[in-house]
Amino acid sequence: MTTSFSSAVEPGGAQQNDAAAAGNDGVLVLDAAQHCLSADAAFAHIFDIDSARLTGRALTETPLPKPLAAALAEAADAALAGNGIRRAQVTIDDDDSTRSFSILALPSNESVTLIVSPRAGASPTQENTERIAHLRAEASLFMRDHVLSVVSHDLRGPLNAIHSWGYVLERKIDAKDPAAQRALAGIRSGVEQQVKLIEQSVDTTRAETKALALSLAPVAVRPLLDKSATFARSSIARQRGVTITVESLLAEEQVEGDAERLTQMLWLMFAFAAEASARDSSVQVTSNIEGNMWRTDVRFTVSAKALTDASSPHVLEAFARRQALEPREGGRIAWAFALCKRVTEAHGGAFEHANIADGADVVLSARIAVAGM
Known part of the structure; x- marks a missing residue:
């Protein structure tokens, strides 16, 4: 058994590979004393364990493989101690097989969320998997x-x-x-x-x-759209049988912005639309420069069943998906779009969305200032 551990950094050079990526990564939540608060169905399935045998127990008392439990404990401690995202990798040697996992630890005030992703070796697909796990973590943090x-x-x-x-x-x-x-x-x-x-x-x-710090530089808009759509297809759309279509005349246009944050924003918009759409439906993305604003609209038809069905693959947390269907108070955004709101406002723009209700045709709209930010 081998285990490696490292602090999280912004990933660079993420592959724009459109092969099927994770979607089978599991989520485990621990409190500060490393007792299991919850484990989702994907996590239980990966390790063939009834989630009831995890919830409420100390991590060391669970039937999880000891090398995995040790890596989870180390990542959780480091994340809570440093109040920041941490990464780890662990390889488990069974009697007749070897399995490797990536761990992403996301701390909160009194708990830490651990996203565990099966690794298939060092490949573009795995890099894509880790990239998507990072996108999910950022969305959860905001x-x-x-x-x-x-x-x-x-x-x-x-x-x-x-x-x-x-x-x-x-x-x-x-x-x-x-x-x-x-x-x-x-x-x-x-x-x-x-x-x-x-x-x-x-x-x-x-x-x-x-205080959202931005690393501003000239950013080509079209590659951002295509890369974000690729991540959304890999992370959720393909598994849900949903098509994401990008319609835009943009080619060489640029904005002064933070490419990483803008990618996170676009991915979240695309991924939510795919999660909230029924199988075999389509998500339509349009993006254009209007005056001094870059505007991207994501159109889809809401299926409450698709958004809340626990047996279907998801990238967003269950409570966030349920909350999105509740009536908005005072025009507030759904919680799931917190990152979109913060990123657009930090770039001198705004984020808006229509009421998300079963059967409704919804538009998610992000506007980013082209100049004068």
Whole structure:
């Protein structure tokens, strides 16, 4: 058995190989003490283990191969300690076979998500597999921070109201009534504790994506579209029987942007559309320069069954797919598109989407400023 471990870096030179890639990578979530919080069906299938034998158990007490458990533990510890994405590789020598896996560790405040991908050897297909795992991790990271932002905002309103009504009650209640004064003190203390919790545990956890740093350079638009479509086909569309068609007259046009972030944005739009489409349907992508904006629209017809069917392959987390179908409050975006929103806004543009409902014809629209960012 051999194990290698390394810190995550932005992958360079990703192959634009359109061969079938993973889609069979599994997801395991551990808490800070390395107890299994959840394991998806793909992870259980890879190792032929009932997920019920994982959930709630310490990693060392699970029936997972010991070399794998050790690599998972090391990657999880490093990710949590460094508050950043970490990668690892492990090779398991069985009696009659050798299996290799790539591990991607994505930390959050009190847990770490581990994406385990079977390796087929050092090949363009494997590089594509690892690239897609990285895209999934980035989408999850931005979605986590977006949800925390929503929680922080939505909790402060009620807490401010409770605080204000506390002062109103203070003027109305007899100052000599000890029971009433204890009740008021309890209200004020509770509000202060909740505000402190928000500031220390919620707001600070968002620091990784709160300020989005960009590496700006002239970027050719058409290769970005084609590469992102290739990743989306490999990661989900081909397995779901969905066709992604890119229609664009763009050829040599460029924008001043961060090529890596723009690829992540486009892949997420294409991949979500493929996940939300019924088998044998089509996702239509159009992309053009309009004035001082580069605009890309992704059109598809929503199938709620395709989006939520646990037996079908997926690249996005189950709770995000379910949340996308809920009515939007105040025009907010679905959580799954947090990365798209942040990337477009950082490039002087905007991201919009129509309501995602079963049977609806939906357009995801990203606009990026061409100049003057």
